[in-house]
Amino acid sequence: MTFKQIKIPVLVSLAAILFSCQEKNESSSTLTGIDQVSYNFHIRPILSDKCFACHGPDANKREADLRLDTEDGAFAALKESPGKFALVSGNLQESEVYHRIISEDPGEMMPPPESNLVLTEREITLIKKWIEQGAKYEPHWAFTKVEKPNLPPSDDWSKNEIDRFVLQKMEENGLEPNPVAKPHELIKRASLDLTGLPPSPELLDRFGDLTGENSYEDLLNGLLSDQSFGEKLAVLWMDISRYADSYGYQDDNIRGQWPYRDWVIHAFNENMPYDQFITWQLAGDLLPDPTKEQILATAFNRNHKYTEEGGVIDEEYRIEYVLDKTNTFSKGVLGITMECAQCHDHKYDPFSQQEYYEMFAFFNNTPEKGYEGDVSVSKPAKTPILWIDEQDLSGIMSFINYQDTSKLSVSVMGELGEEEKRTTYILDRGVYDAPSVPVSASTPSSILEFPKGLEANRLGLAEWTTNRDNPLTSRVFVNLIWQEIFGTGIVKSAGDFGMQGDLPSHPELLNWLAADFMENGWDIKRLLKQILSSATYQQSAEITKNHLAKDPENIYLARAPRLRLSAENIQDLVLASSGLLHQELGGPSVKPYQPEGVWEAASSGRGVLATYVQDTGKSLYRRGLYNFIKLTVPPPKAIIFDSSNRDQCEVGRGRTNTPLQALVMLNDPMVLEASRVLAANLEETYENDNEAIQMAFKRILCRDMNSEEEELLESYFEDQLKRFESNQDQIKPTLEVGEYPISSEQENARTAALMQVIVSLYNLEETITKI
Structure with missing residues (x-):
């Protein structure tokens, strides 16, 4: 039979066979290098995505009474099929799971067609190999006690223990480290990471090539001791503690929680151990003979939204507030999605x-109210209230920046007496008025049993949270700090260390850092210095073709990341480099x-926040941390930059790249004013325009220009100078932006031209990127 005589059906069949063989070969090749299939790293993610919704922890949604999330459930006899088992160790033919995942019968196949979930060939092959190897279950990695692993072998590249773990992963993935970054890059990078501010030209000159008397270690020590350190790290904690300057909901009037922000800055600058930092915020009021400072720290729990609308049901909103406290603690401190168990x-x-409401019970005995009544009177703090007077401000609370003589009031925690304590109930479907079974305060046993003897x-x-055996607290915080420095945590899903969260890219490194952190007194500054001292951190950010081919997301850290600055730090960089920044530590929020x-478009039209009243003078030039946040109208510029x-x-921010961001940098009054002020100052200081x-370039980009850049900027300056000299009427409108005073001598063509050059510098990608 000739080729032309072969019937089409036969060709189709041959093609199907060939495609099937190719598919099998491809699926087998995808397991290259996986000798031992791990439940935690290979199988659990598949089961969690495709199976746990029907065969997981939720008894109400469980199908066929089969659990695949536990070893006992998976190996038990199937109730609907006597004599059969979902899994049989080492035996594919006796394992119903295997038959169901390879079945093409819609009535038998798993996941079922109506779920719209499909297992890939690679996933099926992994499950098959796992069963053949014994179908061994492992406890979830994040719920196991933190143990310090053995260090990988030493090498010539590594500067500390971090590098040995990182290099091992690089080599496993066919990568090698980048060269060391240039000194000016390291100085800028470290300054932005530790203080949120660009290095001054004086700092750049003093540390030069980071050799001799002024070493890299000296640089880190100086930055860690700078008061700006607390402000930089406080931005992260304000996101976690959901700090705002208004109550939210419809009326959204002013609140006075800013002394809590001052405390957070103070705690970070004083290098308060993290276990103490957490203890004071959770329960400072319950410590023996608590100080006002310890009570102030509990404002952490009271930063949630409040309603001031008349006619609301008090208990409904009180429950909402307790739910928020519970969810904030579980996500921000423990890194788990506990809120999913509310209903x-x-x-x-x-x-x-039940475990959700057992944790809820810890926060359910404060005298806080859902609604305090008298809708016509809005107060800056809600019961219970901490009052701070002049005596406190000159004593234990001296870190609070307050210039007035009136008392301050802050919403804090308190505890009901024994005779007043509430009974906590499981709320049916999470509804406030549907109490069912009473429960007592306790913690999830899968994390760590609540120790006997603890109140x-x-x-x-x-x-319990800071117990050495708690598997989450140190891992979660170390991961947050790693995310602050490298842009992505070792666990990418920083707020979800559960089954649906991302697996750690460097599990041994995370365990080593978490254990080391606890062993060394939960020392935050030591942890940061450790990371910034590593060879991993000090690499160049240059991207090669090999990087893009093998690790485009830089998971294995064979280069330093290129990260756009946060909204607050962009503002800080512009103000600091221009000389406008007013470096006052702490104090009330400001309206730039x-x-x-x-503001008015989203306002209810009532209260002191009905209209936007911009601040003036030095208040306009504070750091982004201090910008006033009204919950119904958060600062638009900050939101555009992903705040x-x-x-x-929130435990992490996205990094988008949108046209609106370019429009902000080109047109924002703050950027234009900063450009004008810097231009005027430089024109007065230097007779030579070049x-x-x-100097403008060095202040803004933190390095010297190269010859090509110098030629380009000089040419642009000359073009702009000719424009303004030919159009004198454009000088005044160009320069009169912002409230910072300008003299008549400064209103000239040279200042206007230099201002345009500086605006262009602020709009360079390199300016607002940490490299």
């Missing part, structure tokens, strides 16, 4: 609805420039 057992993690209150919860009408809107706990441009 039913968690679908993916081993948390029951079941918030202080006991704090002790903002587009007209944005948190602060209506709930020297003025060189």
